[in-house]
Amino acid sequence: MKIIFDFDHTLFGTRRLYMALKEAFEKMGVEDKLFSETLRKASGRFGFKPRKQIKMIAEEFSEVKYEQLEAAFEKIINKAEIFLYPEVSRALGEIKKENELIMVSYGDKKYQNEKIRSSKVIPFFNKIIVTQELHKVSELKKILGEGEKAIFVEDNPYALTEAKKAFPQIITVRINRGEGRYAKTPGNDKIDFTITNMEEFKKILKEIHED
Ligand SMILES: [Mg+2]
Missing domain, CATH: 1.10.150 (DNA polymerase; domain 1)
Structure with a gap:
């Protein structure tokens, strides 16, 4: 997936x-x-x-x-690389084995690419997209086929909400690290799961795959 x-x-x-x-x-x-x-x-x-x-x-x-x-x-x-959350590399390495990983990151192209490259996560991803669109829906449209099931992991509830409206089949996972401008934003019914780290995500993924 x-x-x-x-x-x-x-x-x-x-x-x-x-x-x-x-x-x-x-x-x-x-x-x-x-x-x-x-x-x-x-x-x-x-x-x-x-x-x-x-x-x-x-x-x-x-x-x-x-x-x-x-x-x-x-x-x-x-x-x-030292600024990656501690469990990230190991978790991505495991998840990558059975799934197709795509990064969609918002921000200035040059700066995002510098950060992504030197954080050494590139090998985990099948595709990496840097976009200037905060809610990312246009990028998702290019990635997903009609009705294609997928999971979207984000800290921005607004992006998750817009994604769910455009693609009702998407499983939306809010990750709240307790920092960033959305840490205190309330959740809503367009968000399927809320987690705080990638270890929790692995558990959710297991449930989804077993369904
Ligand atoms: Mg973010």
């Missing part, structure tokens, strides 16, 4: 990446307030653009150069 996974806050601890970035910039003298403000301004409709943030910081705070900040950013992004 096709299993569609989101990336940020589903497989990847994006919050920890931001914290690492903040800490590295702080050591270079960048204050908390400037970091938060520029992070927000560099996060538009199409996702966060780190180099846009770096440019804004360098313009505001002349004691540090763009190149220095970018080097610090790259050092962190290059070890992105």
Whole structure:
């Protein structure tokens, strides 16, 4: 069966990446307030653009150069594997044996691809798509045949809800890691399961396969 996974806050601890970035910039003298403000301004409709943030910081705070900040950013992004949630690699390796795994990730293409590549999850997936569409329905339309059964694992309840409306046969699984902007969003009847990690997902998958 096709299993569609989101990336940020589903497989990847994006919050920890931001914290690492903040800490590295702080050591270079960048204050908390400037970091938060520029992070927000560099996060538009199409996702966060780190180099846009770096440019804004360098313009505001002349004691540090763009190149220095970018080097610090790259050092962190290059070890992105450490920000995967701890059970993810093992679980994906197991699930991959009997299913077709597809990642559909929302965000800035360049940045998402950097994160995904250096987190070393590429070998687990049959296909990886980065989209600028927050609810991902157009991408799902390209992936799924008419009435094709599939599972969609996401932390964004809005994306799950829209997916269920467009594809009633989809099994929607909300993963709530307790972080990310949707952690406190209430659930709804379009969400079939709610879990907190991939070990729980493996149990659900077993039930689905036994049905
Ligand atoms: Mg997400």
